[in-house]
Amino acid sequence: RLGFPPRTAAMPAFRQVGEKQLPQEVVFMAWSPKRDLIALANRAGEVLLHRLANFQRVWSLPPNENTGKEVTALAWRPDGKILAFGLTDTKRIILCDVEKPESLHSFSVDSSITYMHWMEVTEESSVLTSFYNAEDESNLLLPKLPALPKKIMFVCIIICFTVLIITFFYFYRLNALVLGGSCGFIEIYAYGMFKIATVTGVAGACRGLCLSSDLKSLSVITEIRDSSDSEAEITYFQLDTSLLSSYLPEVTRMARKFTHISTLLQYIKLSLTCMCEAWEEILMQMDSRLTKFVQEKNTTTSVQDEFMQLLLWGKASLELQALLMNQLTVKGLKKLGQSIESSYSSIQKLVISHLQSGSEALLYHLSELKGMALWKQKYESLGLGASGIEEAITAVGSFILKANELLQVIDSSMKNFKAFFRWLYVGKLDDTVSTQYMTQKDITFVADFLTEHFNEAPELYNRKGKYFNVERVGQYLKDEDDDLVSPPNTEGNQWFNFLKNTTHLKESPLLFPYYPEKSLHFVKRQMEGVIDQCLQKPADVIGKSVHQAFCMSLYKTSQSEDSTPQLFKLPFLWNDKTSNIHYVLFTMLEDSISKIYILRRHTDTSRSVSNGILAVEFGNFLSNSVNETSDSRCYSCLDAHFYDDETVTVVLKESMEQEGKERVLAQLPLSSVYIDEDQDRELVWGSTKRLDEQSGEIPTCTVVLENQWRVLENMKAQYVSVNGIRKVSCVLSSNLRHVRVFEMDVEDDGEAEEEEEEETTQIAAGEPDELNQSADNQDNVCGASAEELPDETEEHESSLDP
Known part of the structure; x- marks a missing residue:
């Protein structure tokens, strides 16, 4: 031993x-x-x-x-x-x-x-110490970002983001x-x-x-x-x-801005994920049932004409009666109407309170970053350029425009579906359209809705078998590269006509580009790519100095x-x-x-x-x-x-x-x-x-x-x-x-x-x-x-x- x-x-x-x-x-x-x-x-x-x-x-x-x-x-x-x-x-x-x-x-x-x-x-300087002790001005000028909705499947994401905000923003x-x-x-x-x-x-x-x-x-x-x-x-x-050491206060301030921007991008991503969760597949039932109806019916009359006959004369074909009585039941109409209204309301709140708040905060920090980049004596050696940041600001502006467009589509869709389901519900109860429950203004509103949304579109059949696109909100939330199935109609819009006829405004940096054919997800990915490319240059410049x-x-x-x-x-x-x-x-x-x-x-x-x-x-x-x-x-x-x-x-x-x-x-x-x-x-x-x-x-x-x-x-x-x-x-x-x-x-x-x-x-x-x-x-x-x-x-x- x-x-x-x-x-x-x-x-x-x-x-x-x-x-x-x-x-x-x-x-x-x-x-x-x-x-x-x-x-x-x-x-x-x-x-x-x-x-x-x-x-x-x-x-x-x-x-x-x-x-x-x-x-x-x-x-x-x-x-x-x-x-x-x-x-x-x-x-x-x-x-x-x-x-x-x-x-x-x-x-x-x-x-x-x-x-x-x-x-x-651990290196300290008077400039850096004053910067550490100074209060972040963004907390004074920007509203506090609201918490994400506490749905069961998003509890972990919400907790993670809350900890993310605390641990990264306050570890100065x-x-x-x-x-x-x-x-x-x-x-x-x-x-x-x-x-x-x-x-x-x-x-x-x-x-x-x-x-x-x-x-x-x-x-x-x-x-x-x-x-x-x-x-x-x-x-x-x-x-x-030594470049990092020589420009320590500038690197610290720039890194703080980068971290704010990165965290806000994560916040916007989570908000969009919550919106996709709020949009339920039940909203597609109307499209799928109408597609099945048009594929099985024997009459040559279009779906739009059949619904218009029911609206104006109170008469429906046997196929349409079967659709309304067997598939779109009274109970089913109530459930479908409530689901659509609830989903649209949730998405609307998320866009207003989360997506717009996060985008405005992102615009604020990018604008401050642009101001830093214009101070060339301090930040040019670190690779911070104003031109790339301007492109990032423009991309955020385009995202805000697309979010506002989604709000208009949601508002219009909510009104259309409410009137449409109320009409169907009344018609089912009385077998005819009763003026006791529907005013002439309501009937006119439903007629416009049928004219705009119930056109058969055989050209959409090659796009995953879709004939109808009555529901217009879901296409904005799909993470696909395809263009929108039903983009907004901009004909007759005075602002678009003015921009089209005023050539010198087309290239103005004060106007954000608008992409009417693209979804919200597509514009978000484009914004993320531009921001990443903009903030990649300092990493390359600092890396080459080593x-x-x-x-x-x-x-x-x-x-x-x-x-x-x-x-x-x-x-x-x-x-x-x-x-x-x-x-x-x-x-x-x-x-x-x-x-x-x-x-x-x-x-x-x-x-x-x-x-x-x-x-x-x-x-x-x-x-x-x-x-x-x-x-x-x-x-x-x-x-x-x-x-x-x-x-x-x-x-x-x-x-x-x-x-x-x-x-x-x-x-x-x-x-x-x-x-x-x-x-x-x-x-x-x-x-x-x-x-x-x-x-x-x-x-x-x-x-x-x-x-x-x-x-x-x-x-x-x-x-x-x-x-x-x-x-x-x-x-x-x-x-x-x-x-x-x-x-x-x-x-x-x-x-x-x-x-x-x-x-x-x-x-x-x-x-x-x-x-x-x-x-x-x-x-x-x-x-x-x-x-x-x-x-x-x-x-x-x-x-x-x-």
């Missing part, structure tokens, strides 16, 4: 607070930056949220056809309220609410995402979601919603990236592989993003290495916000003496940093092990993550050939590594050689840990995820299913003294030493229920029985 020293009062406990054997293999895990929550993604494509205490599950989000089945990256928003994850099969990014497993926002990307990083800008400090994928794909999204930069010029698949909190540089680790059978070369790039400032080939991976992508693999990037230093932790796989290498680069690419690269090896700190000499142990690093700006958490393995190798969780203080901070150890590297080919010239520091470590008994630990703010860590075994959760900076509060007293009593009573070991192991399984403990038939790591 490999022994380890007993705990002492001076040794931090790394107190274990949870342990669990999971049913699925974990492929990604990430601690929330603000809460005691950890997000996991497993091999089945499920995203889970667990609480620290006893590793209790909060919620799980199973894969579905709308999202995807293979999660490839996880990232928390800096405030811990939103979790982002990438899906490789659908190439989508999902932003999920931390309170409930619901998607708040999603968008597609052009590449499979392999890594993502969500950072918050600029934050950016950085995505990295295969083939050098890198994009930056302000507030996790709108793309502000498309970065090019980086080769290989992204294995890690980190945008500095001062926005001066972006560090990227890529894996470059010539072919699927060749070795992969791990390369570090440092990209200069250029490579430093490149270093680190090492080549072994062909025998497991090719399964893992978030926890070294190298690992970290941004020190206090000193503006980028750290890169990595191990060279061919290095037999198992060192950790720490590469440091200043976020300002024009500045250098002392101690640019160091190697760290661990001396023997298990010196009290049974039957082990002080020089017989050496350690290889399995995983390493920055715990905070001053500490690195590592998982170590004894590099010995004997069975039962110990795995150790340890804290490495950087103060023990960078002792001679003022001494310049900057080396001159050969640009034609990889770093592993020059490893002999790298200064090496040997560290002997004192008490910041803990042996992970009965566990084949492999990976670790840490959070220095919450002072917690989660260790994952090599089989990816066994996890342990630790509180890192918590003393045992007298537990050590009690154990010492207990040990003294047991020794005095002559009890064997194995009891001490059993008591220690019993503490290690706290927080795990009996059914959660791993099967003892597994490997040595899975046995928790002392």
Whole structure:
């Protein structure tokens, strides 16, 4: 048995607070930056949220056809309220609410995402501070957007949009979601919603990236592989993003406007979805029944003439009588009339209160964005142009015109159908038209309705078999590219005649173009396309300004290495916000003496940093092990993550050939590594050689840990995820299913003294030493229920029985 020293009062406990054997293999895990929550993604494509205490599950989000089945990256928003994850099969990014497993926002990307990083800008300036503290003027000038109707099937959508408004509009400090994928794909999204930069010029698949909190540089680790059978070369790039830093107030204000616009587009989309839901298929029953009637009747008289004869003379053919008595019954007419009136009223309210309010707010923010673009000194360098925004404003105006046209059609249709059904209902009761219930004005109104709407249209037969189009509202809500079946009649309209005869007004930017042949859905899609194209230019301009400032080939991976992508693999990037230093932790796989290498680069690419690269090896700190000499142990690093700006958490393995190798969780203080901070150890590297080919010239520091470590008994630990703010860590075994959760900076509060007293009593009573070991192991399984403990038939790591 490999022994380890007993705990002492001076040794931090790394107190274990949870342990669990999971049913699925974990492929990604990430601690929330603000809460005691950890997000996991497993091999089945499920995203889970667990609480620290006893590793209790909060919620799980199973894969579905709308999202995807293979999660490839996880990232928390800096405030811990939103979790982002990438899906490789659908190439989508999902932003999920931390309170409930619901998607708040999603968008597609052009590449499979392999890594993502969500950072918050900490650089402050007087201009930026005043901007943060200023109240958003849109809240004062624009009416509050009304809530969407609370229908059962839209409850989730309403909740999601409400949270979307709160979480994005009121999280004012600029934050950016950085995505990295295969083939050098890198994009930056302000507030996790709108793309502000498309970065090019980086080769290989992204294995890690980190945008500095001062926005001066972006560090990227890529894996470059010539072919699927060749070795992969791990390369570090440092990209200069000084344009974002130089124009931080302008980027922040522009990003806020982009986020407003993106959210309003989502609001309009949801409003239109509610309108489609309010429009029921029952409204098409009149069309379908009239079509069936005209196909089956034997008479040569048109449907319009037959209804007109019934209206004027009170006589109907046998076929029409059968239609009215058998299909359009009295009860059916009442139900149909009520359904049409209810649906039209709901659609009308949605257009007036939601569609028009959202469009006016969108017009306001685009107009403000145009004003920003006209300030060329501030925004021209960011690619914000007034011409493209003017086109977007024009597209929104066309959408508003089409919404107003829909209101006129709804108003006309409601009047027509009310009069028509009232006439049919009276006629059914009396078998003739009675002037007691119908005035001459009503009869004239019905006659006009029959003349306009009951014309047979055989040319429509090729358009999905439709002969009639009595119902005119549904065609505006269908998401189709076809023109309207029955567009509005503009003949005789004085305004249209005036525009037609006044040629110099046709090109006026003050007049919005009108598309009488198109549906509301078509105009909305056109508006979205113009706005996306307008706001795409800043992303291209900012992305082209990003250029490579430093490149270093680190090492080549072994062909025998497991090719399964893992978030926890070294190298690992970290941004020190206090000193503006980028750290890169990595191990060279061919290095037999198992060192950790720490590469440091200043976020300002024009500045250098002392101690640019160091190697760290661990001396023997298990010196009290049974039957082990002080020089017989050496350690290889399995995983390493920055715990905070001053500490690195590592998982170590004894590099010995004997069975039962110990795995150790340890804290490495950087103060023990960078002792001679003022001494310049900057080396001159050969640009034609990889770093592993020059490893002999790298200064090496040997560290002997004192008490910041803990042996992970009965566990084949492999990976670790840490959070220095919450002072917690989660260790994952090599089989990816066994996890342990630790509180890192918590003393045992007298537990050590009690154990010492207990040990003294047991020794005095002559009890064997194995009891001490059993008591220690019993503490290690706290927080795990009996059914959660791993099967003892597994490997040595899975046995928790002392």
